[in-house]
Amino acid sequence: MSGAPPLFDRALAGAPRRPRKRKPEPTILPRTIAEEITERLGFGNRRFELACLIAAEPEAIAARLKEGGQVKEVETRLPSASDDLGLPEQRYDAVFSVLDLQNFNDVPGALIQMRRALKPDGLLLACLFAGDSLTELRLSCLAAETAVTGGVTPRVAPMIDVRELGGLLQRAGLALPVADLDRTMVRYGDALSLIHELRELGLSNPLIGRSRVPVSRRLLGAAVNHYHQNYPDPDGRLRATVEIARLTGWAPHQSPPQPP
Secondary structure, eight states, rough: OSOOOOBBBBBHHGGSSOOOOOOOOOOOHHHHHHHHHHHHHHHHOEEEEEEEEEEEHHHHHHHHHHHHTSEEEEEOOOSSSSSSOOOOOOOOEEEEESOOOGGOOOHHHHHHHHHHHHHEEEEEEEEBBBBTHHHHHHHHHHHHHHHHHHSSSOOOOOOOOOOHHHHHHHHTTHHHHHHEEEEEEEEEHHHHHHHHHHHHHOOOOOOOTTTOOOOHHHHHHHHHHHHHHHHHHHSOEEEEEEEEEEEEEEEEOSSOOOOO
8 A cells, every 4th residue: 555645434434334224226327338348348257156246235236147047156245444345365256336436545555465366367346436537526526615615625525537547457467458438428317316326335534634514405416407507408407427447457467367
């Protein structure tokens, strides 16, 4: 781990992930990513006997992965309350991380832990927010806080640049490292639906430097109004930019690793 001060409060990021009563169907973002992971695995002929899935809503995502036929068994884990993932060494044929790595203070260290948890020639596939994700929400929060308080505090976490991620995979000792970015627009009926989903996933504001003053109704209302006024589609639904970085790499093996 680098000597830089920590940016993210992992304990806070993990707090909303406690088990709770909810519908078995995951929310929009995890559901979309689960479909894309399943589609990617379906392009190849590899079958993974045992996989580890790290996600805020792991059960429904794991069920979708098994339905795809490429993964036989899935051990699920909620995101950890620290940068220590606590993964056993060389246990899994694949490790999937869904919307968690962007909140790590030590991303290279997390990748190393995942690589060590893989059996030789095992697959790591991680999906995380990157690039210009949630730029509409970020700008709405900045505009609202400037108008209401006359100043700004960090409300949405900064996103890692995808150009850095390929190098991080190499530093972690993974073979055939690939990092790509997919940009899409996710649409919501209103801004509060987006904000509530981010809170459920522990993704709203895990920054250590965040304001400790609770968000007032006036500030929240100003942010929501700015969002509705500036980012509606013609049918009235609101767009949210989502850029998902997808990282793939393979645990070292005596013979060259074979993609799925």
